[in-house]
Amino acid sequence: MKNRKPKGLETLKSRYAFIFLAPWIVGMLFFFIMPIVQSAFFSFSQISIEIEGVRTTFLGLENFEYILFKDTQYIDDFIAAITDMLISVPFILVVSLILAVLLNNEFRGRLFFRSLYFMPVIIASGVVLDLYLGAASSNATEVAVNDAVSFGMIDFSEIFTALNLPTAIENYLSVALDNLFMLVWQSGIQIILFIAGLQSIPDLLYEVAHVEGATKWEEFWFITLPMLGRTMFLVIVFTIVENITKSNNEIIAHGYNFFNNLDYGRGSASLWFYFLVIGIIMAIILFLYNKVFLKRWS
Amino acid sequence: MLKNKFQFNGNIIRRKVPEIVISLARFLFLIIVGYIVLYPLLYMLVSAIKDKEALLDMEHIWIPISFSFKGFSEAFGLINFGNALKQTILVQVLSAAIEVFVCSFIAYGFARFKFKGKPIFTFLLILSLLIPIQMYSLSMSINFRNLHIFSTPFVYWLPSLFGVGIRSGMMIFIYQQFFIGLPKELEDAAYIDGAGPVKTYFSIALPSSSVVITTVAVLSFVWHWNEYHLATLSFLSEDAPLSMVMNFLPVYLQQVGIYKGWPEYSTLVSAACLMFIVIPLVLYMIFQRKFVRSIDRVGITG
Numbered sequence: 001m002k003n004r005k006p007k008g009l010e011t012l013k014s015r016y017a018f019i020f021l022a023p024w025i026v027g028m029l030f031f032f033i034m035p036i037v038q039s040a041f042f043s044f045s046q047i048s049i050e051i052e053g054v055r056t057t058f059l060g061l062e063n064f065e066y067i068l069f070k071d072t073q074y075i076d077d078f079i080a081a082i083t084d085m086l087i088s089v090p091f092i093l094v095v096s097l098i099l100a101v102l103l104n105n106e107f108r109g110r111l112f113f114r115s116l117y118f119m120p121v122i123i124a125s126g127v128v129l130d131l132y133l134g135a136a137s138s139n140a141t142e143v144a145v146n147d148a149v150s151f152g153m154i155d156f157s158e159i160f161t162a163l164n165l166p167t168a169i170e171n172y173l174s175v176a177l178d179n180l181f182m183l184v185w186q187s188g189i190q191i192i193l194f195i196a197g198l199q200s201i202p203d204l205l206y207e208v209a210h211v212e213g214a215t216k217w218e219e220f221w222f223i224t225l226p227m228l229g230r231t232m233f234l235v236i237v238f239t240i241v242e243n244i245t246k247s248n249n250e251i252i253a254h255g256y257n258f259f260n261n262l263d264y265g266r267g268s269a270s271l272w273f274y275f276l277v278i279g280i281i282m283a284i285i286l287f288l289y290n291k292v293f294l295k296r297w298s
Numbered sequence: 299m300l301k302n303k304f305q306f307n308g309n310i311i312r313r314k315v316p317e318i319v320i321s322l323a324r325f326l327f328l329i330i331v332g333y334i335v336l337y338p339l340l341y342m343l344v345s346a347i348k349d350k351e352a353l354l355d356m357e358h359i360w361i362p363i364s365f366s367f368k369g370f371s372e373a374f375g376l377i378n379f380g381n382a383l384k385q386t387i388l389v390q391v392l393s394a395a396i397e398v399f400v401c402s403f404i405a406y407g408f409a410r411f412k413f414k415g416k417p418i419f420t421f422l423l424i425l426s427l428l429i430p431i432q433m434y435s436l437s438m439s440i441n442f443r444n445l446h447i448f449s450t451p452f453v454y455w456l457p458s459l460f461g462v463g464i465r466s467g468m469m470i471f472i473y474q475q476f477f478i479g480l481p482k483e484l485e486d487a488a489y490i491d492g493a494g495p496v497k498t499y500f501s502i503a504l505p506s507s508s509v510v511i512t513t514v515a516v517l518s519f520v521w522h523w524n525e526y527h528l529a530t531l532s533f534l535s536e537d538a539p540l541s542m543v544m545n546f547l548p549v550y551l552q553q554v555g556i557y558k559g560w561p562e563y564s565t566l567v568s569a570a571c572l573m574f575i576v577i578p579l580v581l582y583m584i585f586q587r588k589f590v591r592s593i594d595r596v597g598i599t600g
Contacts, residue, residue: 114590
């Protein structure tokens with residue numbers, strides 16, 4: 001009897017879980033899995049939407065052949081989108097981690113700065129940002145915007161040359177600085193997630209490190225970073241997803257061009273190909289992250 | 299204890315000076331980044347109130363020589379602000395409210411129970427975080443046509459009701475992390491008193507999650523407010539919520555003969571953008587203290 005009772009409770013509890021999960025499972029089936037399978041099917045077909053419904057003709061790999069070999073713009077857009085991802089994701093990660101660590105400290109005006117930095121989360125939607133950038137760069141005040149980006153007085157390229165940085169790093173930094181507004185504006189959620197993660201690190205660890213005589217720098221590398229493992233995972237995933245789905249992403253724009261011309265098959269194919277490649281890249285990053293990074297610290 | 303040690307070694311100056319330098323450097327850095335954050339908003343504000351003359355005046359960029367609020371009234375009519383706002387509140391804000399509630403319920407199931415196939419469901423949850431809505435919004439819109447709810451609020455409400463709305467995966471994940479960190483004892487006590495799991499959830503877990511609800515509510519509200527992919531594919535232009543109207547703003551401007559690159563273009567776009575963000579911004583100003591505090595206590599376990 002004693003052995004059976006907990007077991008019975010466990011199965012009962014297992015059944016309880018589905019009370020909570022039932023709506024989600026139904027929803028996933030109808031509003032996630034089905035549409036995705038459907039959209040995969042679209043990428044192999046020709047679609048025409050008519051009054052009586054959707055008509056599809058199976059084409060095989062024709063759509064993919066078209067975008068990869070006949071559409072001269074696609075590969076260029078593809079490379080541009082990937083380059084953008086490789087530049088902005090690390091930058092956003094580093095900036096938001098630095099800001100989160102700074103904002104996590106106790107100092108006067110902390111609340112003010114926190115609310116200030118989260119503000120982009122409230123207003124930085126793709127729509128506003130696109131329109132704003134479009135409006136800003138198209139009028140006569142373009143010069144002013146560019147001046148402000150480089151803070152008017154500092155010419156960053158000269159600093160880089162003076163520092164004798166390798167060309168690759170120099171190029172990276174100058175592209176990142178050119179897009180400074182965009183990148184900082186995209187860091188809001190990441191800061192929130194990092195702060196939530198930082199708060200869950202027990203103070204005890206820092207106290208021990210302090211007694212042992214560790215510097216802030218060592219504390220960061222040996223406590224903060226390893227303890228952020230799961231948060232970091234979430235932030236990396238989130239940043240990549242944000243980056244590949246923003247509306248000024250070249251491939252999204254490319255795919256939506258097809259949609260606007262009612263060419264849903266090719267549009268789906270161009271998105272699918274892109275997201276598959278991103279999926280593979282992401283899988284590699286997360287695999288390496290899990291294997292190398294987390295293992296090394298634990 | 300620690301202080302005594304430092305005094306004994308005579309290290310107090312060596313410890314204090316770098317501290318001041320560090321806090322000054324930190325302050326400077328925060329100010330610079332703060333400037334970057336605020337810049338676009340200020341720029342928008344200034345462009346929106348500039349009149350034609352001021353826009354062409356290159357010498358006074360920040361303080362216009364002459365200004366007018368005509369941009370706002372023109373933009374107001376152009377985007378049909380009243381109607382679009384009504385749609386946004388009815389469709390998107392209500393959907394956000396549904397999502398905040400439903401995701402908590404689902405996340406509780408994920409966080410508290412062991413069940414068959416949990417790894418598979420968790421994998422699906424992560425997948426729904428990863429796969430962007432652009433990938434399947436088209437087939438969603440076709441399904442909405444088949445369900446005869448095309449261009450009705452149900453386009454947003456229905457997925458939210460099933461916990462698969464706009465970024466619901468993220469919301470479930472945040473809630474789940476919170477519930478995992480919540481002490482179990484109270485709920486166990488409720489079970490012993492004979493409460494069922496649903497009653498336990500409503501009487502104990504839900505009331506103790508006000509902190510995480512704040513975070514999720516803010517994020518859900520903002521993301522719904524700004525969502526326009528699904529909207530663009532699932533609404534007719536007369537039922538369009540604000541985000542969709544904003545997406546089509548360049549087209550509307552072209553229709554009234556204002557093209558990109560003209561001075562009026564930047565005024566009208568800036569004015570419309572400000573009108574679009576003013577409500578979330580004001581709400582944020584009101585709730586920011588609560589929101590900022592709540593983030594501290596959500597706790598994503600490392």
